[in-house]
Amino acid sequence: xxxxxxxxxxxxxxxxxxxxxxxxxxxxxxxxxxxxxxxxxxxxxxxxxxxxxxxxxxxxxxxxxxxxxxxxxxxxxxxxxxxxxxxxxxxxxxxxxxxxxxxxxxxxxxxxxxxxxxxxxxxxxxxxxxxxxxxxxxxxxxxxxxxxxxxxxxxxxxxxxxxxxxxxxxxxxxxxxxxxxxxxxxxxxxxxxxxxxxxxxxxxxxxxxxxxxxxxxxxxxxxxxxxxxxxxxxxxxxxxxxxxxxxxxxxxxxxxxxxxxxxxxxxxxxxxxxxxxxxxxxxxxxxx
Numbered sequence: 001x002x003x004x005x006x007x008x009x010x011x012x013x014x015x016x017x018x019x020x021x022x023x024x025x026x027x028x029x030x031x032x033x034x035x036x037x038x039x040x041x042x043x044x045x046x047x048x049x050x051x052x053x054x055x056x057x058x059x060x061x062x063x064x065x066x067x068x069x070x071x072x073x074x075x076x077x078x079x080x081x082x083x084x085x086x087x088x089x090x091x092x093x094x095x096x097x098x099x100x101x102x103x104x105x106x107x108x109x110x111x112x113x114x115x116x117x118x119x120x121x122x123x124x125x126x127x128x129x130x131x132x133x134x135x136x137x138x139x140x141x142x143x144x145x146x147x148x149x150x151x152x153x154x155x156x157x158x159x160x161x162x163x164x165x166x167x168x169x170x171x172x173x174x175x176x177x178x179x180x181x182x183x184x185x186x187x188x189x190x191x192x193x194x195x196x197x198x199x200x201x202x203x204x205x206x207x208x209x210x211x212x213x214x215x216x217x218x219x220x221x222x223x224x225x226x227x228x229x230x231x232x233x234x235x236x237x238x239x240x241x242x243x244x245x246x247x248x249x250x251x252x253x254x255x256x257x258x259x260x261x262x263x264x265x266x267x268x269x270x271x272x273x274x275x276x277x278x279x280x281x282x283x284x285x286x287x288x
Contacts, residue, residue, distance in 0.1 A: 034087030039074030058253030
């Protein structure tokens with residue numbers, strides 16, 4: 001194999017990028033004009049049920065389960081495979097063109113919130129829920145929340161890309177990111193050997209942020225890499241992943257904006273709580 005020698009100046013090769021080459025590009029901004037739909041609820045979410053998208057919908061469903069009626073929301077599907085995230089309306093809310101993006105219309109002036117951790121913090125502070133008020137416990141929850149944000153590029157863009165999506169399997173890249181992913185799993189394993197939840201004895205936004213990524217990895221559904229990473233060895237992570245998965249709000253949240261898998265696990269858009277009872281493809285299409 002010929003060794004790759006980086007050129008003096010990098011240029012974009014549209015044909016080189018793997019499964020997501022058609023949506024990746026080295027510039028920002030909108031590619032087309034497209035207004036976003038707006039429903040009747042104060043909170044408008046534009047997303048897809050990737051791990052980052054699941055964070056937002058689980059958070060909203062948890063808030064509703066706690067009795068916060070102001071957390072009612074419309075969840076609109078953003079199909080990143082066809083470039084919905086590059087529409088002008090979406091870019092106005094998130095100039096980084098990544099899901100999820102939230103528009104909070106509950107006040108006199110709409111507030112845009114992008115980046116999944118920012119959405120979790122915004123909602124937690126808005127409703128006074130799922131984030132401890134004790135300074136020490138609050139700091140612990142924030143620390144783990146931002147641990148996840150810092151670790152996700154290694155798991156998603158690193159391991160996930162080279163293991164599952166890259167056009168060529170590169171041993172060095174897979175080994176490098178597999179090692180870091182297992183180190184992160186060990187961080188969680190040790191932490192969850194000390195406490196019931198990530199930040200302590202309370203269920204918080206730290207669990208909501210980490211579970212879609214590392215819970216999915218622990219159960220072998222993220223990148224189907226469970227055997228490769230020997231995830232069964234992380235018994236504390238397994239215990240925690242199952243504990244979170246049993247929560248009804250989590251089960252609802254992971255369905256929203258999901259367009260793959262068994263039809264019973266999909267709810268392409270969510271506008272009312274009753275939509276979970278009308279989740280078949282035919283009913284979804286007739287409702288649009």
